[in-house]
Structures are given as C-alpha cells and as structure tokens.
Amino acid sequence: MELLIGDKKWSSWSMRPWLVLKHVGEPFDERLIRLRSERTNADARAAGSPNGQVPVLKDGALAIHDSLAICEYVAERHPGRAWPTDQAARALGRAAAAEMHAGFHSLRGECPMDLDLRREISVSELTHQDLRRLVELWSALLGRFGGQWLVGDWSIADAFFTPVASRLRSYGLRLSDYGDQGPCAAYAARLLAAPEFLEWEKGALADPGPTGAG
Numbered sequence: 001m002e003l004l005i006g007d008k009k010w011s012s013w014s015m016r017p018w019l020v021l022k023h024v025g026e027p028f029d030e031r032l033i034r035l036r037s038e039r040t041n042a043d044a045r046a047a048g049s050p051n052g053q054v055p056v057l058k059d060g061a062l063a064i065h066d067s068l069a070i071c072e073y074v075a076e077r078h079p080g081r082a083w084p085t086d087q088a089a090r091a092l093g094r095a096a097a098a099e100m101h102a103g104f105h106s107l108r109g110e111c112p113m114d115l116d117l118r119r120e121i122s123v124s125e126l127t128h129q130d131l132r133r134l135v136e137l138w139s140a141l142l143g144r145f146g147g148q149w150l151v152g153d154w155s156i157a158d159a160f161f162t163p164v165a166s167r168l169r170s171y172g173l174r175l176s177d178y179g180d181q182g183p184c185a186a187y188a189a190r191l192l193a194a195p196e197f198l199e200w201e202k203g204a205l206a207d208p209g210p211t212g213a214g
C-alpha cells in the first residue's frame with residue numbers, strides 16, 4: 001500500500017489516515033506531494049490521485065481519495081482495531097468523525113494546522129461557537145465512554161480530532177474558556193502524546209521544506 005500525503009506540518013487531512021494506518025499496524029509506504037505549490041494538483045494526479053488532492057491510499061489498482069473513506073477502508077481490513085465492536089460506540093464515533101470532516105469550518109479556516117507555529121490569536125465569534133461545540137461534543141463522549149479516548153479504545157474519531165488538538169496548542173486556545181472542566185484539555189494533551197502522533201510530528205519537524213532551506 002502507498003499513502004499519498006501532503007507536507008506533514010500542514011496536512012491535517014493526510015495526518016488522519018496516516019495515524020490510523022500506524023495504529024492498526026498496516027505496512028505502507030508514504031509519498032509526499034508538496035502543498036501550496038502551483039504544481040500540487042498536477043503532482044498529485046501524476047502520483048495517482050483521482051482528484052488532485054491528498055490523502056490518497058493506493059492498494060494495487062485501487063486509489064481511494066478522501067481521509068474518511070481511507071480510514072473506513074483500513075477499518076474494514078482490521079475489524080475491532082479502528083472502530084469499537086460495540087455498535088452504539090461505533091455509531092457515535094462515526095458521527096463525531098463525520099462532524100469534524102464536514103464541520104468546524106470557522107476553526108479550520110482561522111486556525112490552519114501548522115505544527116511549527118506557536119502564536120496566541122483572538123478568534124471570531126464563529127470560531128468561539130465551534131470551540132463551544134467541540135467542548136460539548138468531547139465532554140459528552142468522554143463522559144460516556146470512560147474518558148480516555150472518545151468512544152472507548154483509540155479509534156478513527158480520535159485520529160480525526162488530533163489535528164484539532166494541535167491547532168489548540170498552536171494558537172493558545174484554552175478549552176476552559178469554552179466550558180471545559182478539565183477532561184477535554186486532558187484529552188487534547190493525550191492526543192498529542194500518542195506515539196503515532198509523535199512519530200508524525202517528528203517527520204514534520206525534520207522536513208526541510210520544499211526548497212530544502214527550512
């Protein structure tokens with residue numbers, strides 16, 4: 001298998017399936033497509049991306065685009081490893097991952113992932129709303145499923161929120177300002193201490209960038 005990914009410090013969509021592949025122990029090669037270049041789309045297509053975006057998982061003749069579809073494909077190959085076996089937990093985990101995939105637009109737009117960045121900013125009311133919703137969602141799931149990961153054992157839902165945790169860190173956003181009593185901040189810290197994330201981050205920080213100049 002080969003996973004086409006974008007620059008590790010920026011590509012939050014690429015990070016998600018990469019974390020899931022690492023978590024289930026599926027062997028794969030990764031291939032970097034440089035983002036923020038006029039060649040990005042053409043390079044991605046030349047590498048086998050059907051829509052010129054990353055991530056894409058190539059498995060034989062199959063090229064699967066979209067982070068969530070890739071994660072579901074990996075989950076089907078490893079039953080019980082990427083989603084819980086309990087149907088209700090799985091359904092709520094899928095709902096959370098889908099909400100992240102399709103929502104939190106203001107947070108994503110105002111606070112793009114940049115693993116190098118540490119800068120406190122003030123955010124718009126729409127982003128405040130996203131952060132209140134984030135605390136509401138995390139609090140409900142952590143309270144219901146034991147408080148370690150969102151729906152019990154580590155799952156695709158946690159992969160989907162790992163880039164959010166990195167945004168909170170980068171932009172100095174405190175979940176206590178949005179109603180968190182502590183469990184959500186602890187969960188965000190746990191996401192950023194997971195070995196799979198640390199491996200991704202190490203790769204991001206070691207990447208000299210497109211010119212090789214840093």
Ligand SMILES: N[C@@H](CCC(=O)N[C@@H](CS)C(=O)NCC(=O)O)C(=O)O
Nearest residue numbers: 006011012013053054055066067068
């Ligand atoms: N919904 C897609 C979003 C993919 C996406 O926006 N990828 C970005 C990189 S993180 C990309 O390929 N950008 C380059 C471009 O659009 O030309 C997913 O979940 O995979």
